[in-house]
Amino acid sequence: MEFLLENILNLVGFLVGLSIGVVSAIGFRNTGSPTLFRLAIAFFSISAGFGVIWVGYTLEDFVIKSGSLERWVQTLGIAIQTIGYFFIAFSHSIKSLFPKSRYFRSVGVFPLFLVSSVHIEHIFRSVSFILLAYGAIETIMSYFENRNKGAISVATGLSLLALGEFLGWYSFVFPESILYVSSMIIKISGLIALFIPVSKVPMTKIKLDDNFD
Amino acid sequence: MAEYRTHMKIIGDILSTTRDDLQDEDGATVTYLIRKANVSHSRISRILQTLVSQGLLEKVDSQGSNKYKISQTGRDFLQAYKTFSGFANNFGLVI
Numbered sequence: 001m002e003f004l005l006e007n008i009l010n011l012v013g014f015l016v017g018l019s020i021g022v023v024s025a026i027g028f029r030n031t032g033s034p035t036l037f038r039l040a041i042a043f044f045s046i047s048a049g050f051g052v053i054w055v056g057y058t059l060e061d062f063v064i065k066s067g068s069l070e071r072w073v074q075t076l077g078i079a080i081q082t083i084g085y086f087f088i089a090f091s092h093s094i095k096s097l098f099p100k101s102r103y104f105r106s107v108g109v110f111p112l113f114l115v116s117s118v119h120i121e122h123i124f125r126s127v128s129f130i131l132l133a134y135g136a137i138e139t140i141m142s143y144f145e146n147r148n149k150g151a152i153s154v155a156t157g158l159s160l161l162a163l164g165e166f167l168g169w170y171s172f173v174f175p176e177s178i179l180y181v182s183s184m185i186i187k188i189s190g191l192i193a194l195f196i197p198v199s200k201v202p203m204t205k206i207k208l209d210d211n212f213d
Numbered sequence: 214m215a216e217y218r219t220h221m222k223i224i225g226d227i228l229s230t231t232r233d234d235l236q237d238e239d240g241a242t243v244t245y246l247i248r249k250a251n252v253s254h255s256r257i258s259r260i261l262q263t264l265v266s267q268g269l270l271e272k273v274d275s276q277g278s279n280k281y282k283i284s285q286t287g288r289d290f291l292q293a294y295k296t297f298s299g300f301a302n303n304f305g306l307v308i
Contacts, residue, residue: 023300024300027293027296027301030294031290031294031297031308033221035307035308036297036300036301036308039301039304088304091304092305092306135305139305140305141305142302142305143305146302148302150299150302150303151302154303154304155305197300198300201296201297201299201300202296
């Protein structure tokens with residue numbers, strides 16, 4: 001069950017990330033917008049992160065069968081995804097990573113202190129959670145400004161991914177529990193919610209222009 | 214409170230004016246574009262120069278004054294701008 005869900009999650013993550021990345025890259029190519037460039041980097045990273053885990057797990061289970069590779073593949077994949085989440089948050093504001101508030105800094109140190117002796121993977125998960133939560137809050141704030149319904153879907157997607165990361169990170173406290181499976185189901189739902197507004201972008205009339213930079 | 218506009222948004226406003234809101238068929242004067250796009254003269258001069266050099270606008274000499282019309286490339290760009298502006302808005306971002 002867990003293996004199947006992980007494969008579904010990684011495949012959906014790879015495809016959704018790739019789709020949004022391609023749309024962003026086409027947008028950047030056509031408009032030269034740095035925002036779309038950052039979104040393209042973000043979603044290509046997210047796609048690559050899921051892809052690395054998917055390919056790694058498949059190779060490990062069917063070809064290599066060493067029994068020790070999965071943890072490193074998972075850590076590498078999550079690290080690459082975290083780079084993607086960073087660029088989403090960075091697009092909203094770099095302030096999220098250099099907070100001046102003393103309160104925010106104390107909150108930021110807490111999860112890192114908790115997990116420092118456990119595994120590097122959990123550090124990436126906690127960073128991803130913070131970046132995703134920030135992205136979700138900024139997106140929902142933008143909805144209140146321009147009432148764009150697509151923003152609700154994206155904010156829901158980012159929130160679900162954040163919750164999934166949190167549960168995935170917290171499952172080390174209760175290993176072999178339902179937390180990890182729940183985390184994967186929630187993350188799959190989040191990825192689908194992210195894809196909904198992107199699927200409505202009319203790409204048929206957009207053409208690449210090689211002369212415009 | 215005045216709304217902050219990105220450089221890209223100003224370009225979008227200028228191109229939209231030259232496509233949808235022309236004074237006459239010859240094109241729009243700089244003064245008309247300044248009023249419609251709400252940009253200072255020095256800034257719009259630089260932007261118009263760039264847009265003409267990129268082929269998004271066509272400069273037309275009409276009765277001794279310069280007027281600007283949107284080109285086919287400009288129309289394609291404006292369509293792409295509007296499409297991807299909506300796409301970025303979904304993420305709570307502006308392009």
